[in-house]
Amino acid sequence: MKNIMLMISASTVLSVSSCSNYLDTEPIKETTVESTGKVIATAAEGESRMTSIYASFGGEYWQLDYFFNGDAQTDNSYAGSDNTQNFQQDEYRILSTNTNVSRDWGYIYDNINKCNFILNYIDEAKDLPAARKEEMIGEASLVRALNLFHAVQLWGDVPIATKAVVNVNQDNFDEVYPQLYPTRKPKAEVYAAIIADCETAIQKAPASTYKFRANKGAANALLAKVYATKDNPDWGKVKQYCDAVLAGGYTLLANYDNLFDTAHEGNSESIWEANGEGWGSPIGAWGTSMFYGTDWKKFMTPSNDLIQTFANEGDVVREKSSIIRKEVSWTDNYWASANYPFAYKMRITDGKQNFYLLRLADIMLIKAEALAQTEDIEGAMALVNQVRARVELPKISAANKANALDLILKERKMELAFEGHRWFDLKRTGKAIEILSKQKDGNGVILPYAGNLNQNRLLWPVPQTKKDANPNLTQNPGY
The missing domain is CATH 1.25.40.390 (Serine Threonine Protein Phosphatase 5, Tetratricopeptide repeat)
Structure with missing residues (x-):
């Protein structure tokens, strides 16, 4: 027993x-x-x-x-x-x-x-x-x-x-x-x-x-x-x-x-x-669908800066392996829907992505x-x-x-x-x-949130829920 x-x-x-x-x-x-x-x-x-x-x-x-x-x-x-x-x-x-x-x-x-x-x-x-x-x-x-x-x-x-x-x-x-x-x-x-x-x-x-x-x-x-x-x-x-x-x-x-x-x-x-190793295995790699696919707007959209870096270096090989473009049903402030980029290193959708x-x-x-x-x-x-x-x-x-x-x-x-x-x-x-x-x-315009980053923001805050549960945890500066 x-x-x-x-x-x-x-x-x-x-x-x-x-x-x-x-x-x-x-x-x-x-x-x-x-x-x-x-x-x-x-x-x-x-x-x-x-x-x-x-x-x-x-x-x-x-x-x-x-x-x-x-x-x-x-x-x-x-x-x-x-x-x-x-x-x-x-x-x-x-x-x-x-x-x-x-x-x-x-x-x-x-x-x-x-x-x-x-x-x-x-x-x-x-x-x-x-x-x-x-x-x-x-x-x-x-x-x-x-x-x-x-x-x-x-x-x-x-x-x-x-x-x-x-x-x-x-x-x-x-x-x-x-x-x-x-x-x-x-x-x-x-x-x-x-x-x-x-x-x-x-x-x-x-x-x-x-x-x-x-x-x-x-x-x-x-x-x-x-x-x-x-x-x-x-x-x-x-x-x-x-x-x-x-x-x-x-x-x-x-x-x-x-x-x-x-x-x-x-x-x-x-x-x-x-x-x-596929669905039902200890590691069923579901994360791919978070970054790649046209069914809904995905996380981690490739930036203009990264794509420009690849272009400036003439790095066609790594750009092709890292980014894929598709037509999508949404728009945003960064990319047109007709040629929208996705992170592409995580690309296998059957749960077998290593x-x-x-x-x-x-x-x-x-x-x-x-x-x-x-x-x-x-x-x-x-x-x-x-x-x-x-x-x-x-x-x-x-x-x-x-x-x-x-x-x-x-x-x-x-x-x-x-x-x-x-x-x-x-x-x-x-x-x-x-x-x-x-x-x-x-368009070469500094992103409105870029100035938010400062020395304190290089570290994350200790989660408030953890501090509430444990009186011995202290908070990082700036939070």
Whole structure:
């Protein structure tokens, strides 16, 4: 017989009277414990927990918000569709009551909590081979690191959740209180936790050939991005982990469009990808319909600026793979209905669209940035030109460090459009306000909301619903 064990508040530690989540905050969750007293008693239960971790990539954060947050808040795209919460994001006027922000906090910490069940309790599964336990710890560590990396980039200081609490009583309340009512930790501590999880994954996760699972190559790649993103980047570490990736046997696909057509899943450029397996599978890739199709106005409408950037560079190959035009029944302030653009990298509508969490070109350009930052301009541009050669663009050179960094940032804009990177790239490089405050429409007029962006708006507000539920959470400046 299973007994339901509940996460409860201080006022109900001694008497459980409801199965509801009293605090409505993360990472507090409800779970079940076998009659043995173990959270994960068998190998089957452990594997089920692992499946739930990967199924999170079929959820709303990774299918929709991951892409929208990374591109629609930038010069790559407009909000599109008709959701007022998304317009707040696009126009840098987010409120602490924004439901997209609240749900993303919830999704991220729910994903982390799923990882914590494995990390805290997988050793209880006595019929699970030790080698598989170690592998699962490596996988869960990397997925937890990935989610926490997104959290710290979105909100700055954030809670570090490491325990999946399954019971609260007089004896353990002091121990579990920090998980029930977490405080925000300084970014330096958050990055240290992310790095520690990645290092665990390097030791224990599956080999790099397992591209649909959290793997060693992905741990190296994520570490490279983490060291490039944290305050006071460590460019030596960035180069170290980029080199570990580059030594892993990855190669750029010869045909750029093959990256997105689902006929080349798990390809030589892929480091880690979410594996859409159709409806009814753990990852039924429904998110494609949010960006592509003429049945209703879609999210993440390509911007005039991005299309002009492709045109200025003569980048026909990447534009064709990134944007498709259709006749639609609606009009807006940006595009005519007869030739309306859609983001096109997510294009397969049968639930089988894969998408990349990490791929080689991203890491090559991160290494190029590290080389430029350490004054190896020639080496930096050699990597940029490898990426450009794949899409039949001529070689370019940089006059100095600043010029090289600008060229690398523009290359990332074209190479990684609609893959969820641009907002974080602009913030990481300190270029967000400079570039986004000058966004223009198709007539060359500065967009009316471009001036809304300021230093405070580079971070999201802590959701008001979470603050109401947890008195230990503080708010970001400006909200």
